[in-house]
Amino acid sequence: MENADIKYLKVLATQYPNIAAAATEIVNLKAILSLPKATEHFITDVHGEYEQFRHVMCNGSGAVQRKIEDEFGSSLGIPEKRTLATLIYYPELKIKQIEGKLTQRENLEDWYKVTIFRLIRVCKNASSKYTRSKVRKSLPKDFAYIIEELMTGRPDVADQEAYYNEIINSVIHTGRAAQLIIDFCYLVRRFTVDHLHVVGDIFDRGPYPHLIMDDLMTHHSVDIQWGNHDILWMGAAAGSVPCMCNMLRISARYGNLAILEDAYGINMIPLMRLAIDCYQGHTSKTFNVHVRDDDKEYDRDYAEMDAMMHKAITIIQFKVEGQLIKKHPEWNMKERLLLDKIDYKQGTIKLGGKEYPLNDTYFPTIDPKDPYKLTHEEEDVVERLKNSFLGSERLQRHIRFLYTKGSLYKVYNGNLLYHGCVPLNEDGSFMKVRIFDKTYSGKALYDILEHYARKGYYSIDPQEKQRGEDILWFIWKNKHSPVFGKERMATFERYFIDATETHEEPKNAYYRLFEKEEIVDKILKEFGLPVQGAHIINGHIPVIVKKGESPVKCGGKLLVIDGGFSKAYQPKTGIAGYTLIYNSYGLVLAAHEPFTSMEDTVLNETCIHSHIVMEQNVVKRKTVNDTDTGKVLRENIAELEELLQAYRSGMLVEKF
Structure with missing residues (x-):
């Protein structure tokens, strides 16, 4: 026996000092291996919809x-x-x-x-x-x-x-x-429900992500796969100005700026003053707040002010993003530099060799000669907002929890969980992506992006931290990002150009190839999983049930469980989300109808109407022995048996 092994056994002997103690623990661990596998619950794309989230959590789908x-x-x-x-x-x-x-x-x-x-x-x-x-x-x-x-x-x-x-x-x-x-x-x-998986996008659109985060922080066992909207908030909390501006724009768009103030203490007064000074009386319908007619919580007296703030932060976003795109030419995002493509006198923009009229031509803070430069007033607003984000104790607590319990992907009990996609070329090969001075693909791309995402928040080296902050925005918006997975984000076009052909955001080839078994098998192998019995659990892209789309892909090997948990998506999808249960008998995928209210549920004893979309039962009921925990326990048993042998051979002396 090697000296290192003897040293380890001596350490183990401090916990199990004699044959009786070691043998008892072996019996205990072997018995645990025979217990039924515990139930896992998968949920994704909750987007701040706290009441529906809470109900699904309470009833365990x-x-x-x-x-x-x-x-x-x-x-x-x-x-x-x-x-x-x-x-x-x-x-x-x-x-x-x-x-x-x-x-x-x-x-x-x-x-x-x-x-x-x-x-x-x-x-x-x-x-x-x-x-x-x-x-x-x-x-x-x-x-x-x-x-x-x-x-x-x-x-x-x-x-x-x-x-x-x-x-x-x-x-x-x-x-x-x-x-x-x-x-x-x-x-x-x-x-x-023993363990909860949140497959991304806790934040944005819905008004109560802070309450969801509060609940998750008290949950007994949870992991989180970061979605693109989570990454945005993580970047904002880390100090990334482009991430912060995107997050504020989305909050303004969905009428959630007041929530940011009330829940996280973000000071909106500087942005409000800039909006009044620059845009009062000059906001088009493009910047109207997107709230439902039945939304009784949004105070419509603030609609005009929110529209002005919406426009103010949108213009700032395009400027700071332009600066970052110029800083990183290797990201191949030059086509997203649009402020310098505007003819400010004619009120038009040239895209793809075609000229389009703008539906809003009032840009008092843009210098046509240097369109990506912030005004002094905008710089002041950005600095104050950044300090407010960095100083928000509750926000920082929530984001630290995301970093602690989260990752870009997770392999757990034979399943691969991620929010977006594995970037693929049209021929099904893994797309090679340059990150600073090296290229990565497949699992390695996920790993390097997560590495820098953590540096963006935690690194004490200013240069490395800045690199990390930049990568957080890259993950949010670049076409090569796994959690984005589109050719571009047509934010500018959707705001300022009425021609809908400019609004298209072509998806990565992954979304055209994930019905092919050889492609799904290739991804499973890339992440170290067997091609039989394993699954990919996928969020991010809503399944449009109204159009006949199904969440079950590739014969059940890949499950897309985003079905419109967010109320903003439900008119488009036709349902209110999917959830997945994985217990000792197999997988159960359920589709849910919209949730009314907690009070209605209690008063009328109603529950979300759900129906089973897919049920995959195993041939033999799974036990703890079939799980990741079982693998660890078997390793522990092997070590304890070595300890027993060491006691019985006289190599180690028992203590009583």
Whole structure:
């Protein structure tokens, strides 16, 4: 045995000092390997839609309802099962509603007893795939002893019946029944879904990304694959001015500037003053705020001001992006330098050899001789906004969490997760992309972009940090970026040119080739996955159900689970998003109808109407042994068996 191995075994021996301790742990780990694989939940492109996000999280995309059905079957009627499900989703609100109806104390106490008994059964069912140790660690501190006794007790046995019932009666009489029920509901949800994957785009469009981030930061187990809109916010928080301007423009477009002020403390006054000074009375309909007619939260008294701020930050964005494009000619984005293509006297622009009239020709801050130069006033606004972003404690906390729990892609339990695409040429080969002084493709391209994205936020070397900040914008907007995956972002054309042929944003060849099995297999191999049994879980591009598109590609090997979670997309897609459940029996892909409100769900006991789009069942039920965790546990077992051998051979001496 090598000296390094002996040293490692000596370290391991400090934790397992004798044969009994090592053997017991081997038994424990081998037993864990035989448990059913825990349930994974996949969600993507939530775009700040907090209420729908929260509801899908609470019901586990139908997983909670399935647990109730498994446990009670026909022994409970549909109304009782619906009430129980609603209680588990929103316990505080549902209990308040029930307590308001059951004014008689005896009736309320009976409801407490029945409900607690039912929740115990559902919780035992949901927790059955975990070890006693893991269940115990998940219990709420205040009720840990009580819940453990109720879940492990045997009320059907005469010796325990009185003890079991007295626990419940005492909880009710001490006025703690409601809180016990709430904690049981959270436990059911905790045990029903073991791990959450967010496949990108938490931010932009919807108004409450900060609430989604707050919830994710308290989630027991989560990973995030960065989407292009997440990258934008990460860049803004890192200090990238082009990213910041893009983010502010999108916030202005969807009426969310007030949210930035209220949620993150971003000072909008400098931008507001610039907008009033330069654009008051000179904004076209192009810059009108995009809010739904039924949106009651947006204060329309601010619509004109938001339009002026929208235009002000848009012009600044085109200027600072132009400066960055000139700085990096190797990015091949020269065609996106458009401010110098405008004929400011005629109010036209020349694109592709054709001249187009502009629908807005009022540009008081643009110098035609040097169109990408910021005015002194614009420079001041940019500097103040940047300092506000860097100084926002809540924003920085959220972005650090994104960096800690996130990545551009993830390989997890035989699945490859990413938000956009793997850039391909038309012949299906991996596109070679130059990043500074080297070229990369496939997995290596993802890796180098993530490397620089982290430098953009964390590096203490000013030059390396600046490179990272620049790459964050590259990831957001360059045609070679995996999370963008289009020939160009036609922002200028969509704002200023009415001719729709200029608005087209051709997609990367990936989106024309991902139905070919040889292409999907090639990508799986590139990321170290087998071609049989593995899947690609993909976000970013909404599936247009109205046009007959399907999220299931390449015979089920690739699943595009963006179906319009954001309300801004739902008129286009025809549904309100897809979610994916991966449990020990296989994969279940569900499509969801739009969510009304939490209050409506509780009051009328309605749930998002969902239907199964695809169900892939495994031949043999998967266990922990089939997962990434299982691989780690098998390695641990092998090391412990070496330790046992070392004890038995006399190489190491036991301690007692």
